[in-house]
Amino acid sequence: MAAHKIKHALFCALITLIISYPILGLNLEAQGINVTLSGADAGTLMLVFLAAVLVFLFQLFRDHIMGKVRALPFLQPSQREAMAENKRARIESWVITGIVVLALFWPFFVSRGAVDLATLVLIYIMLGLGLNVVVGLAGLLDLGYVAFYAVGAYTFALLSQYVGISFWMSLPIGACLAALFGLVLGFPVLRLRGDYLAIVTLGFGEIIRILLNNWTSLTGGPNGIGGIPEPTLFGMEFGRRVKGEGNTSFHETFGIAYSSEHKVIFLYLIALLLAVFTALVIRRLMRMPVGRAWEALREDEIAARSLGLSRTAVKLSAFTIGAFFAGFAGTVFASKQGFISPESFVFLESAIVLAIVVLGGMGSQIGVILAATAVTILPELAREFSEYRMLVFGAAMVLMMIWRPQGLMPMRRMHIELKGQE
Amino acid sequence: MLVLENVHTHYGKIEALHGVSVEVNKGEIVSLIGANGAGKTTLLMTVCGSPQASSGRVILEGRDITHEPTAQIMRSGIAIVPEGRRIFSGLTVEENLHMGGFFNTKAEIRKSQDYVYELFPRLKEREHQRAGTMSGGEQQMLAIGRALMSKPRMIILDEPSLGLAPLVIQQIFEIIGQLRDEGITVFLVEQNAHQALNLADRGYVLETGRIRLHDTGKNLLANPDVRNAYLGG
Numbered sequence: 029m030a031a032h033k034i035k036h037a038l039f040c041a042l043i044t045l046i047i048s049y050p051i052l053g054l055n056l057e058a059q060g061i062n063v064t065l066s067g068a069d070a071g072t073l074m075l076v077f078l079a080a081v082l083v084f085l086f087q088l089f090r091d092h093i094m095g096k097v098r099a100l101p102f103l104q105p106s107q108r109e110a111m112a113e114n115k116r117a118r119i120e121s122w123v124i125t126g127i128v129v130l131a132l133f134w135p136f137f138v139s140r141g142a143v144d145l146a147t148l149v150l151i152y153i154m155l156g157l158g159l160n161v162v163v164g165l166a167g168l169l170d171l172g173y174v175a176f177y178a179v180g181a182y183t184f185a186l187l188s189q190y191v192g193i194s195f196w197m198s199l200p201i202g203a204c205l206a207a208l209f210g211l212v213l214g215f216p217v218l219r220l221r222g223d224y225l226a227i228v229t230l231g232f233g234e235i236i237r238i239l240l241n242n243w244t245s246l247t248g249g250p251n252g253i254g255g256i257p258e259p260t261l262f263g264m265e266f267g268r269r270v271k272g273e274g275n276t277s278f279h280e281t282f283g284i285a286y287s288s289e290h291k292v293i294f295l296y297l298i299a300l301l302l303a304v305f306t307a308l309v310i311r312r313l314m315r316m317p318v319g320r321a322w323e324a325l326r327e328d329e330i331a332a333r334s335l336g337l338s339r340t341a342v343k344l345s346a347f348t349i350g351a352f353f354a355g356f357a358g359t360v361f362a363s364k365q366g367f368i369s370p371e372s373f374v375f376l377e378s379a380i381v382l383a384i385v386v387l388g389g390m391g392s393q394i395g396v397i398l399a400a401t402a403v404t405i406l407p408e409l410a411r412e413f414s415e416y417r418m419l420v421f422g423a424a425m426v427l428m429m430i431w432r433p434q435g436l437m438p439m440r441r442m443h444i445e446l447k448g449q450e
Numbered sequence: 451m452l453v454l455e456n457v458h459t460h461y462g463k464i465e466a467l468h469g470v471s472v473e474v475n476k477g478e479i480v481s482l483i484g485a486n487g488a489g490k491t492t493l494l495m496t497v498c499g500s501p502q503a504s505s506g507r508v509i510l511e512g513r514d515i516t517h518e519p520t521a522q523i524m525r526s527g528i529a530i531v532p533e534g535r536r537i538f539s540g541l542t543v544e545e546n547l548h549m550g551g552f553f554n555t556k557a558e559i560r561k562s563q564d565y566v567y568e569l570f571p572r573l574k575e576r577e578h579q580r581a582g583t584m585s586g587g588e589q590q591m592l593a594i595g596r597a598l599m600s601k602p603r604m605i606i607l608d609e610p611s612l613g614l615a616p617l618v619i620q621q622i623f624e625i626i627g628q629l630r631d632e633g634i635t636v637f638l639v640e641q642n643a644h645q646a647l648n649l650a651d652r653g654y655v656l657e658t659g660r661i662r663l664h665d666t667g668k669n670l671l672a673n674p675d676v677r678n679a680y681l682g683g
Contacts, residue, residue, distance in 0.1 A: 320541070331536035
C-alpha cells in the first residue's frame with residue numbers, strides 16, 4: 029500500500045516537473061533577428077524543484093491532509109443549511125438591494141478605469157443571465173450565444189451609421205432583432221439535443237461572425253464600424269461639443285465643468301439599469317409557468333410533452349428570450365466601445381459566457397452575477413502575470429469542478445409559503 | 451371514450467402495430483397485457499400521437515385525434531403516467547404537481563393539489579423535497595398525482611408496478627380502483643398480469659403487435675392460454 033502511494037506521489041511530482049520546467053525554466057529571447065533559448069536563473073529552477081517536492085509530499089500524505097481540511101468547521105455544509113428558508117430569502121433580498129444601491133453611488137468615488145471595467149462586468153452579467161435561461165434553465169447547450177450579442181451590437185452600429193438612430197431607439201430594436209435571430213436559429217435545432225445542438229449553435233455563431241467579416245459593403249468587414257454615438261440623456265450629449273442636431277450638452281445645461289468622466293459614469297449607470305432590469309425580468313419569468321416549463325423540458329422531455337406542453341413553444345421561447353438580452357448587452361457594448369468589428373465576437377466570447385453560467389451554477393442568478401464579476405475582474409487583477417493568465421484561469425476551472433461541481437451558488441428550489449394555510 | 455380502429459404504427463420501416471382495435475368505455479378499467487416487445491407502449495404512444503398511426507383511426511370522445519399534435523391531445527381531458535415514472539427529479543414535489551396542471555387556472559390547481567394530497571398523504575409530507583430524492587413508490591405516486599392534476603376524464607397508466615415492492619404495488623392498485631369509483635376512465639398497461647386483470651372490467655392481450663384475446667378481466671384470468679403465457683401456469 030505504502031509502495032503504491034510513493035509511486036503515485038513520484039509520478040505526480042514528475043508531471044509537475046515536466047509541465048513547469050519548460051514554462052518557467054526556459055525563456056525565449058530575441059537577439060536581433062534570432063530567437064535563442066536560455067535557461068532561467070537558479071532561483072526559478074529552485075522554485076520549480078520546490079514545487080515538485082511539495083506536490084510529492086502532498087500526494088504522499090493526501091488522505092491525512094484532506095481529512096484535516098474536511099474537519100474544518102467553516103467547510104461543514106450542515107450549519108449553513110440551518111437558517112430558516114424565509115429568513116434567508118429576506119436577508120438575501122436586503123443584501124441585493126444594498127449592493128445595487130452601493131453600485132449606484134460607487135462610480136463617483138473611483139477611477140475612470142474602474143468604472144469602465146465595471147461597465148464591462150455589467151455587460152457580461154447581462155450576457156450570463158441571458159444564456160442562463162437557455163443553458164441553465166432550459167438545458168439547451170448553446171455555443172453560439174455570441175451571435176446574438178453581435179446582432180445587437182451591429183444593429184445599433186449600422187442603424188446609427190445609415191439611419192442615424194439614437195441609442196435609446198436602437199436598444200429595443202437591437203434586442204428584438206436578436207430575439208428574432210434566436211427564433212430563426214431555434215427552428216432548425218428543435219429536434220437536437222446535447223452535443224448535436226452544441227455543434228449546430230457553434231456553427232451558427234461562426235456563420236454570423238463570418239458574414240459580418242465578409243459583407244464588406246454593409247459592415248465594413250474586418251475594418252469594423254466606428255463612430256458609434258454615445259447614449260444621450262433626454263437629448264443631452266456627454267461630449268465636449270454637441271454632434272447631433274437639436275441636442276444640448278450635459279455640462280452646459282447643468283453649468284458644470286466638462287469632464288470626460290461623466291460619459292463613462294453615465295454609460296455605467298445605463299448598464300447597471302439594464303442589468304438590473306434583465307435580472308428582474310428573468311427572475312419574474314423563472315417564477316412564472318413558462319420558467320417551470322423550461323425546467324420541466326430540461327428534466328424530462330417526454331414527461332413534459334405528456335403533460336401537453338409543446339416542445340416547440342417552450343424551446344423557442346427560451347432561445348428567443350435568451351437572445352433578446354444578448355441583444356441588449358450588444359447594444360450597450362457597441363455604445364461603450366464606440367467601435368466594433370467581428371474580432372469582438374469570436375467563439376472565445378461564447379465560451380467565456382458559458383463558463384460564467386457553469387461557474388456560477390446552472391440556473392442560479394446570484395451565482396451567474398458572482399461568476400461574471402470574477403471572470404471579468406480576475407484577469408484584470410492578474411495583469412502582472414498576464415502570461416500565466418490562461419493558466420490560472422484553467423486551474424481555477426479545474427479546482428471549481430473538483431470542489432464545487434454545481435457552481436459557486438447552485439440554484440435552490442424556490443417555494444413560497446402561503447400564510448394561514450397550515 | 452377511447453376507440454382505436456385497425457391502427458397500424460411504424461417506426462421507420464418497421465411496423466410495430468399490425469391493425470389493432472381497442473375500445474375503452476366510459477367509467478371502466480381496461481387492462482392491456484402482453485410480453486416484452488408486444489407493442490404495449492407503442493400502442494399508448496400512438497394514442498398520444500407520438501408516433502402517429504400510419505393508418506387506422508384513434509377516436510377520443512367522438513373526436514378523431516389520429517393526426518393531432520401530441521400537445522393538443524394531451525390537453526383534451528386525457529392524461530398519461532409514462533413508463534418508468536419520468537417525474538422531474540430536480541423539481542420539488544409541489545412543482546411537479548403544478549406542471550401537471552400547467553394549463554389550468556390557479557384556483558383549479560389549488561383544488562386538484564388538495565385532492566392529490568388527500569389521495570397520497572405521503573406526497574403532502576414531501577411537498578418541498580426534490581422529487582428525485584424520493585423512493586420509487588413515492589415517485590410513482592407523484593407521477594400518478596401529476597397526471598391527475600389536469601383533472602382528466604381518462605387516465606392511461608404505463609406499467610405503474612414497474613420495479614416496486616409488492617406492498618406498494620398493492621397500494622397503487624387500490625388507488626387505481628378508487629379513481630374508477632370516482633368516475634375516471636382507466637386504461638392500464640401492465641406486465642403484472644394477475645393484478646391488472648383482477649382489477650380490470652375488461653382486458654386485452656397483445657402479442658407481437660396484434661390483439662390475441664379480448665374478454666372480461668375475470669374470464670381472461672381463468673383462460674388457460676393466458677394462465678400459461680402470463681401467469682406462470
